[in-house]
Amino acid sequence: MQNHDIANLRLAGEGAAKIYLAERQMPVLTNLRATYSKSKFLKGLTIGMCMHITKETAVLCRTLLAAGAKVALCASNPLSTQDDVAAALVKDGIHVYGKKGETIGEYKRHLRAVAMHRPNIILDDGGDLTVEMLQNHKEKLGLVIGGCEETTTGVIRLKAMERDNVLRYPVIAVNDNNTKRLIDNYYGTGQSTIDGILRATNILLAGKSFVVCGYGPCGKGLSLRAKGMGANVIVCEVNPFNALQAHLDGFRVMPIEEAARIGDIFVTVTGNTHVITYEHMLTMKDGAVLANSGHFDVEIDVEALNKKAKARKKVRQHLDEYLLVNGRRVYVCGEGRLVNLAAAEGHPSEVMATSFLGQCFAIEYLVENMGKLPAKVIRLPEEYDLKIARLQLEAFGIKHDKMTEEQEKYVKSWK
Ligand SMILES: NC(=O)c1ccc[n+]([C@@H]2O[C@H](COP(=O)([O-])OP(=O)(O)OC[C@H]3O[C@@H](n4cnc5c(N)ncnc54)[C@H](O)[C@@H]3O)[C@@H](O)[C@H]2O)c1
Structure with a gap:
């Protein structure tokens, strides 16, 4: 060895x-x-x-x-x-x-x-x-x-x-x-996930519809930080208690099928699999940005995207552009791996x-x-x-x- x-x-x-x-x-x-x-x-x-x-x-x-x-x-x-x-x-x-x-x-x-x-x-x-x-x-x-x-x-x-x-x-x-859970998952992930998305894309957050999937400590910290930068935050959550908290924290809460149509930026932090599927991506706006900050790279179905997209092009160091069959393009940060570590520090x-x-x-x-x-x-x-x-x-x-x-x-x- x-x-x-x-x-x-x-x-x-x-x-x-x-x-x-x-x-x-x-x-x-x-x-x-x-x-x-x-x-x-x-x-x-x-x-x-x-x-x-x-x-x-x-x-x-x-x-x-x-x-x-x-x-x-x-x-x-x-x-x-x-x-x-x-x-x-x-x-x-x-x-x-x-x-x-x-x-x-x-x-x-x-x-x-x-x-x-x-x-x-x-x-x-x-x-x-x-x-x-x-x-x-x-x-x-x-x-x-x-x-x-x-x-x-x-x-x-x-x-x-x-x-x-x-x-x-x-x-x-x-x-x-x-x-x-407070300092790392909430404050740390909140800040560093945004750091990763910005380093990968350099886009403006203010005025964007920013969809956060998962309202655990990571999702809560991220939602708060995105709101602080002027984004309109939408939360998707399966747990009714956490969905209720997101609503009372002042965020719009809706199923991912609805959010997929109106979001500009999507971030998964659930620890779950296939939270954003290829079918969701087909309904997204042209230019939608997708990132994951959950532990494994299964939250966004990048595997299906790699198989089914018409073309894939690396457009920045940690950003891939995918041309979908409907002619729209989506952008995936850090290959769908946790974005704060893949695209930032x-x-x-x-x-x-x-x-x-x-x-x-x-x-x-x-x-x-x-x-x-x-x-x-x-x-x-x-x-x-x-x-x-x-x-x-x-x-x-x-x-x-x-x-x-x-x-x-x-x-x-x-x-
Ligand atoms: N990027 C990082 O540096 C970092 C730091 C800490 C934790 N993590 C990872 O981030 C993930 C989330 O951590 P956490 O502590 O917030 O976890 P958590 O389990 O407390 O919260 C996850 C939330 O996602 C929700 N959820 C599950 N499936 C969902 C679905 N299909 N759609 C919408 N919501 C769904 C759950 O109901 C829960 O409220 C984990 O994978 C964790 O390991 C990453």
Whole structure:
């Protein structure tokens, strides 16, 4: 097995500069690194990671390295790798397997390469490394202390594994931390999805009909940001509670069949499949723009589009034009893969600092409770969320109120 498989080791200098700047914006992690480099609590352990290879993930890798771990990392999406960052991480001594634009075959080989390092802790983003371990490396499962999952789609897959009795070790649903869902899914996805669409298209949002499919934390953050830039937001949602909230938040709510006819820009953030079908596309206006920010590239049926469109042309770096049989054209950003990572740089570093603090605390929790946790999907106790929020507030230089003793007593009393 190779020690790494990346695009170009000579890009390491550029990658290191990017990581340096990310570190400046992630003091909660660099502070933790200083503590970990004394305790070395991960000495002798291997961390296998399947995550977007970005400058922020690099800061997490360096933190784990400082704690004494060996780290092997592969990409959690074929388009999200920052090749210069991957090169810098190899120079840091991390086993990196990922190239921007890698084929599905390479993607799978890279998952396998990480599994071959015999990881003791799995950090996953979407569940692919977990599936690889459970299906193809059964003989190594005894070595696994536990896992941590970064995103909603991964947690949903893990819960299905638990239901089907195939999960063999405890997994902490880092995604389900309140701090993660608020700061990453809501604020992070809200901003970075728009960043990705703008980098791919450079279109004006003001005055456009902007259709958001899925009104979970990601869809809510995105709708609010699009509205703030002057777009007319329309929400499509299958869950009546979330549809009601979208309505009361002031957005138009309607089925996708109706929205397809009037939208200018469409973004899927559902975690579901075929939310926008080829038939929907046939009813869209000439020039409609489609993007996805959900984890997998199945939300917009790009496969059907590739088969049925009359022609496909790359018109900008992350934008493909499709000529439909009815003579209209639609534009797909980042091949329908999550647009904030395919066409931009993912969330801002400050956002990822919060998510990755959650990953570090989850690892600490797994190590402290080794052998005591069930092979289930577990949420971290609430105190961790409060600690993450407190540390991030301190990093932002914000002070906040504390209850007086009298107030503490009052809120606990029934009298
Ligand atoms: N791009 C990113 O950086 C990023 C960040 C965090 C999460 N994610 C991913 O984004 C997706 C959404 O995350 P979330 O936390 O908001 O999830 P969530 O499950 O809380 O919300 C998804 C919403 O979509 C709705 N939905 C499902 N199927 C639908 C359909 N066919 N039409 C319309 N609505 C539908 C659901 O009812 C739900 O309200 C997941 O795949 C998650 O992994 C991406």
